[in-house]
Amino acid sequence: MRTEQSRNPTGRPRGFDAEEALEKAMLVFWEHGYEGASLATLTQTMGISTTSMYAAFGNKEELFRKALERYTEGPGGYLTRALEEPTAREVATAILAGTVRTTTRPTPPRGCMGVQGALSTSDAGEGVRDLLTAWRNDGCGSVRARFERAVAEGDLPPGADPALLARYVTTLAFGIAVQAAGGIGREELQAMADAALRTWPLT
Amino acid sequence: MRTEQSRNPTGRPRGFDAEEALEKAMLVFWEHGYEGASLATLTQTMGISTTSMYAAFGNKEELFRKALERYTEGPGGYLTRALEEPTAREVATAILAGTVRTTTRPTPPRGCMGVQGALSTSDAGEGVRDLLTAWRNDGCGSVRARFERAVAEGDLPPGADPALLARYVTTLAFGIAVQAAGGIGREELQAMADAALRTWPLT
DNA sequence: CCACTTCCGCATCGATCGATGCGGAAGTCG
DNA sequence: CGACTTCCGCATCGATCGATGCGGAAGTGG
Numbered sequence: 001m002r003t004e005q006s007r008n009p010t011g012r013p014r015g016f017d018a019e020e021a022l023e024k025a026m027l028v029f030w031e032h033g034y035e036g037a038s039l040a041t042l043t044q045t046m047g048i049s050t051t052s053m054y055a056a057f058g059n060k061e062e063l064f065r066k067a068l069e070r071y072t073e074g075p076g077g078y079l080t081r082a083l084e085e086p087t088a089r090e091v092a093t094a095i096l097a098g099t100v101r102t103t104t105r106p107t108p109p110r111g112c113m114g115v116q117g118a119l120s121t122s123d124a125g126e127g128v129r130d131l132l133t134a135w136r137n138d139g140c141g142s143v144r145a146r147f148e149r150a151v152a153e154g155d156l157p158p159g160a161d162p163a164l165l166a167r168y169v170t171t172l173a174f175g176i177a178v179q180a181a182g183g184i185g186r187e188e189l190q191a192m193a194d195a196a197l198r199t200w201p202l203t
Numbered sequence: 204m205r206t207e208q209s210r211n212p213t214g215r216p217r218g219f220d221a222e223e224a225l226e227k228a229m230l231v232f233w234e235h236g237y238e239g240a241s242l243a244t245l246t247q248t249m250g251i252s253t254t255s256m257y258a259a260f261g262n263k264e265e266l267f268r269k270a271l272e273r274y275t276e277g278p279g280g281y282l283t284r285a286l287e288e289p290t291a292r293e294v295a296t297a298i299l300a301g302t303v304r305t306t307t308r309p310t311p312p313r314g315c316m317g318v319q320g321a322l323s324t325s326d327a328g329e330g331v332r333d334l335l336t337a338w339r340n341d342g343c344g345s346v347r348a349r350f351e352r353a354v355a356e357g358d359l360p361p362g363a364d365p366a367l368l369a370r371y372v373t374t375l376a377f378g379i380a381v382q383a384a385g386g387i388g389r390e391e392l393q394a395m396a397d398a399a400l401r402t403w404p405l406t
Numbered sequence: 407c408c409a410c411t412t413c414c415g416c417a418t419c420g421a422t423c424g425a426t427g428c429g430g431a432a433g434t435c436g
Numbered sequence: 437c438g439a440c441t442t443c444c445g446c447a448t449c450g451a452t453c454g455a456t457g458c459g460g461a462a463g464t465g466g
Binding site for chain 4: 010011012013014015048049051052055
Binding site: 255 | 410411412414
């Protein structure tokens, strides 16, 4: 693998910053989705040739996988941070606030890469579609685990259903992503999130 | 326009049922999205040649527009019916129940055509993407108008915010569509919708 | 039965899709 | 400086994309 740091990197070094190029690719995938982003658009935005892209990242699907990892740790990092909030209420608040902020940036792309990246695809995109499905399920699972901990800690009432609450919060987050993809503004979505959290926790 | 019923339909009649073919096309678009559905897949499923498709529907984008109309009046008809419920609470309940039922059918397609049909696209799909954005906004606007009426009728408390409530219900519906596209089951989503409505109306 | 209209099977269009082979240039080592 | 490794510009691959031209077949109304 050329992308892994070899112990003996002899030869001509690559003439571009792979991290920079991956960031550009991530933005293109985020905006246009997996199948909507052509190799031509990707490589042009990345500033490299198709040859360099294949040498550095493997193929289009591998590039998308790496771009998704970068998204998860970058723009999508609010989820990990939210899970570290002290109470379930603050976790939910941070998730929705982070979703609103990330999906309604003043400049494109809008929406969530994990939602609009490949919600439905042709047969060729099934792999990526399933990857994003798993990505969303992982997110929901993390929230659920966090809420289970909250029940154990007495932070949530004993009768609370962590799975249901996690599904509720993530459903709102995915819905916000869809609204944001359609251009709905940050203030309106945040106001709605505030209202939804006013009745927290659901019973 | 060949698709409009002419007053003098002389000549050889077409050898297929246009409504049947449109139904098939709608299902393909629903499952794979606008750009994920190729002409080859569409015409093969419709059981007609590309020539017949172009003669009957114009082009791929026109076919999608007509398929969306059919979806709106068919599988998506629950929205119109829901708006006729007597109270805002029943409207919201019917919308979410209809969304869950429609997006989690036992056989594919799963999800909502208005959400996954073209959430993000290449440049060539911008027209359809904007069409679906308008479709979702129309839906939200209809719900908002219905909730405004509910406030006027005293069905919702005077302090209620119809726009916010409409945004909340549609956000949940879009989120449900995303969850369903990923394979989340009908029972789980309905249970979450029930819980969300237990705190209705939001303040 | 005839003249006319429409339908549709077949072949194909140019553009673009993702992906690759080749070979000289560039840079790193001993 | 020389041997070796890697990079990358260029050309191009076969497949598929949406869309169309042509012409005989089919069915119409008079």
